Amino acid sequence: MNIAIFGATSQIAKDLIVSLAMYTNYECILFARDPVPVYNWLNSIEMEKAYKVSHYSYFEVNDSYDVIINFIGIGDPGRANKAGNAIFDITYKYDMMVLKYLKFQPECKYLFLSSGAVYGGSFEKPVTDKTLAKIDVNNMSKTDWYAMAKIYAEARHRALPEYAIIDIRVFNYFSHTQYMGANFFITELVHALQRNKIFRTSKENIVRDFITPSDFFNLIQAIMKAKSKNMPVDCYTKKSVKKFDLLSEIERNFHFRYAFPDSLEITNATGHKINYYSVNHAARQFGYDPEKTSMDGVIEEIKKYMMKLKSA
Numbered sequence: 001m002n003i004a005i006f007g008a009t010s011q012i013a014k015d016l017i018v019s020l021a022m023y024t025n026y027e028c029i030l031f032a033r034d035p036v037p038v039y040n041w042l043n044s045i046e047m048e049k050a051y052k053v054s055h056y057s058y059f060e061v062n063d064s065y066d067v068i069i070n071f072i073g074i075g076d077p078g079r080a081n082k083a084g085n086a087i088f089d090i091t092y093k094y095d096m097m098v099l100k101y102l103k104f105q106p107e108c109k110y111l112f113l114s115s116g117a118v119y120g121g122s123f124e125k126p127v128t129d130k131t132l133a134k135i136d137v138n139n140m141s142k143t144d145w146y147a148m149a150k151i152y153a154e155a156r157h158r159a160l161p162e163y164a165i166i167d168i169r170v171f172n173y174f175s176h177t178q179y180m181g182a183n184f185f186i187t188e189l190v191h192a193l194q195r196n197k198i199f200r201t202s203k204e205n206i207v208r209d210f211i212t213p214s215d216f217f218n219l220i221q222a223i224m225k226a227k228s229k230n231m232p233v234d235c236y237t238k239k240s241v242k243k244f245d246l247l248s249e250i251e252r253n254f255h256f257r258y259a260f261p262d263s264l265e266i267t268n269a270t271g272h273k274i275n276y277y278s279v280n281h282a283a284r285q286f287g288y289d290p291e292k293t294s295m296d297g298v299i300e301e302i303k304k305y306m307m308k309l310k311s312a
Contacts, residue, residue: 065108106163
């Protein structure tokens with residue numbers, strides 16, 4: 001299988017690239033706006049000979065790919081806030097590059113990394129297959145732009161039912177390879193653990209479903225191997241986790257302290273979300289069957305991260 005990966009500098013892409021190298025014999029070409037960081041990363045993990053690296057200018061419609069996976073987007077809320085409305089142009093440019101390719105290579109599968117943020121709202125309840133998107137079109141703010149960029153892309157894809165396009169909505173992703181200085185609840189938690197600081201968080205018992213590299217790889221593999229479809233799928237694990245339960249389990253496994261201050265400023269580029277996860281398990285249609293619960297995945301990845309720190 002020949003695979004083109006757009007956005008090879010993103011961490012979720014890097015984790016998948018490592019999994020593909022370890023568990024498959026697929027041929028991959030890794031595309032990036034600046035290939036040098038990708039070369040350097042491959043060298044740092046002794047994978048410099050595993051895959052080819054290229055600039056987008058060398059992506060041609062005559063090239064032969066079985067699958068294209070597009071990871072391009074802003075994954076860090078802090079960076080998303082700084083990017084502002086540029087997220088529209090970035091998403092559109094590279095999405096259209098792939099859609100143009102599909103006109104010449106209609107048998108190719110296109111996996112587009114979308115986001116659970118497309119549903120909008122404050123997620124009072126988890127997402128189901130009946131959930132409608134909530135966007136206040138009369139009072140849009142910059143916290144809506146990321147979601148709207150993904151919605152526009154998904155709408156383009158549904159308007160092309162003749163192509164095999166799967167939009168993969170990531171709600172919560174966590175890996176021991178992530179940059180722990182990013183503005184996510186889980187990375188800020190690990191950053192505090194790493195520095196032996198008290199983790200300060202709100203008193204709200206939010207619920208999340210953190211997919212980790214192994215199950216994300218399982219999902220991608222299932223989609224690539226299954227019969228072609230044109231549809232969105234939501235990422236999920238065997239079971240979501242409540243924040244208070246996760247804090248208690250991390251406290252039990254590590255030297256971890258946390259507190260609930262009365263006031264706390266939180267950076268969230270896509271808006272406030274209470275139950276930010278999905279119980280829409282449409283990915284079963286592709287044969288996806290998650291192996292880990294959210295709790296198990298997070299604890300496993302934190303242990304890997306702490307071990308990496310000790311061995312550094």
